Amino acid sequence: MVLLRPVRSIRLKIGLVFGITFFSGFAAAATYVFYEVKKVLIQQENRALDDRAARLSERTSLYPLIIPLPERGEVLALWYTTNGSTKRLYQSPRFPATISGIDSPTISRSDTFQLTRFVRNTEGGYGKLTTIVGRSNRPLARQLQSIGWLLIGILLLSMMLSSLGAWVMSGWLLRPLKAIIDSARSVNLAEDVTPIPTPNSKDELLELADTINDMLARIRQAVDTQHNFFAAASHELRTPLSILRTEIEVAQREAINDRERRFLASQLAELRRLSRLVDDLLAMSQLRAGTLQLRxxxxxxxxxxxxxxxxxxxxxxxxxxxxxxxxxxxxxxxxxxxxxxxxxxxxxxxxxxxxxxxxxxxxxxxxxxxxxxxxxxxxxxxxxxxxxxxxxxxxxxxxxxxxxxxxxxxxxxxxxxxxxxxxxxxxxxxxxxxxxxxxxxxxxxxxxxxx
Known part of the structure; x- marks a missing residue:
């Protein structure tokens, strides 16, 4: 039961609710940010690839034939179209086999490459030069993956810190409530009932403390009344009971018949039982009130x-x-x-x-x-x-x-x-x-x- 008790605490519930709420909100925001960053990076990569294709196309010459070489990690393919016929001028060894001609889309993905196509008219307007340039998309994927893990780490760390902050803050906020609980537990021992310290928060906790103090005051008054009643009643009953017992014991010594003797013996037994009850009630009231004297x-x-x-x-x-x-x-x-x-x-x-x-x-x-x-x-x-x-x-x-x-x-x-x-x-x-x-x-x- 001790282990289960913290699970039911308000502090833990506040921490869980705050952590889950923060996690849900931050996860949604982080997801949105991730996809926005991904879109921006892809757009930047595509623009850089378009510029690269345009520069390579401008550096390509047909007369005389000059073909620029791609950089490391790039693939390049050149097609020349004139009079309805297309001739491939150059293709990198690692160029994707899925791209078979010049009819590929402007931006496409093939295997692990990001591709772009650039078309320009040749000098004199005798044909068109089609340039397709591609780069490996693995660096971009690794960059996006790093950003994703960074966001996940920040999310988990923020959730832990927010939950811890909620735990500490709720403990500070619930401190007056803990004092109320500790004072309310003293009701089990009526002699230890003390007023609950009222917080200066001017909120519902103050109202709760005042309400419980009023209740404890009434309980204390009822307990005192009960103790006083038991003590007074016991004191008042002991004297007449002692007198009755003495008179019956004296009457038993008189010359009486057996029927009267049995009757007096029965009455004496009941008086003794009643006297024990009165003594017990008096002892109970003294013990409860703390007035029992010991020698x-x-x-x-x-x-x-x-x-x-x-x-x-x-x-x-x-x-x-x-x-x-x-x-x-x-x-x-x-x-x-x-x-x-x-x-x-x-x-x-x-x-x-x-x-x-x-x-x-x-x-x-x-x-x-x-x-x-x-x-x-x-x-x-x-x-x-x-x-x-x-x-x-x-x-x-x-x-x-x-x-x-x-x-x-x-x-x-x-x-x-x-x-x-x-x-x-x-x-x-x-x-x-x-x-x-x-x-x-x-x-x-x-x-x-x-x-």
Whole structure:
């Protein structure tokens, strides 16, 4: 695709159109000039040949018989006509055999010779002397060929120079458009939307830049409104949801029957799911607005992982799964620098995804190892879910399997949080297997950083 991209560029199209137009016009002009030059050269050659024939005829004498010799490259034939009879006085050895007499046209071509005929009355008016002189037309043909190649060379060179000039000029003219394109691409990241610099051209490019700036301003306003709404709504919803969860948990401890207990348990599960959604929306708005606060500290990743696996032991057993934890015993330390609360949410989200999509009665392989100066946290599970586009797993609102609960925000939020903590989160999906991998720099012995 990168190779095909320049073919579709406006600059190349302008260069091609200008080059083809220039080529067509110059080719027509060059053809006309060539034929005009050819006609002039032939006319000059014919006049020179006529003059030569006249001079040779004047130098020819019958009494006494004097015949001038032709020059090198010329052919000559002389006929004397008197009383209805014609006698050939002289003919050059290379004289064309196709010219058999004096009835040839005034100007003719024969083989490689250009011929002309001159007739004059002899002294005393007793007869007519016919002189036919010819010259090889190869020098003229070579001269015309040289002129033709010269015109072709000038045509090709001019077309190349005109195309190059059109390319350079179009690049200069389209420079404001390139700036517009680069600024418009920032719309993909709403936080990077900046006004497009307006050119001083006072033409359509200025109008386009102003129009796009107005559009970007409206987009920026809409994005800010969306972020503010999500943040405000999430903050407002968290308090009543927490109160409802607390009241239901307290009510479950009261003396109630089994039917009421099942009803409260169902309501509590829905409240927890709604609370997770509110937390995700709040995190999304903070990430989009760049207001998410991090409190970095040194964390022993192996200790945190073992604590979370114990905390997540019940869901693992409910799905009849087996968890295998492998720690790198050769690593002197598995210390990283991260926000403890945010990292806990990330690892719990990855564990939750693995448990949710894993095949029952299979094993989850969790490992922590050191690779050079990097700590790698990896979780692998077997799954029957088909992921059509693994690269979109860390995109917001993307769900590989809509049959499961969720809103497609967990992996995207985890990816963004890990990125803010100077780490990387990668997920890969192959046939029957899913792997989530988190990488952090080993911070053993390093001073804490400031957020």
């Amino acid at each position: 970095p500290e040194r964390i022993e990743l192996d200790d945190l992982t073992l604590f979370l696996t114990e905390r997540y032991h019940a869901p693992i057993n409910q799905r009849h799964l087996y968890l295998s934890v492998q720690l790198d015993d050769a690593a002197p330390s598995l210390t990283i620098l991260a926000d403890l609360d945010k990292l806990t949410n990330v690892l719990l989200n990855l564990l939750d995804n693995a448990v949710k999509y894993a095949i029952p009665n299979t094993q989850l392989d969790l490992s922590i190892r050191q690779q050079h100066e990097t700590i790698v946290w990896s979780l692998i599970n077997q799954t029957t879910s088909v992921v059509p586009d693994p690269n979109r797993l860390t995109s917001e609102f993307y769900q590989a399997d809509i049959r499961h609960d969720g809103y497609g925000l967990g992996l995207w939020i985890s990816h963004q949080i890990v990125r803010l903590m100077s780490g990387t989160l990668t997920v890969t999906a192959t046939e029957g297997w899913f792997q989530a991998e988190v990488r952090f720099k080993n911070q053993s012995g390093q001073p804490p950083f400031e957020n």
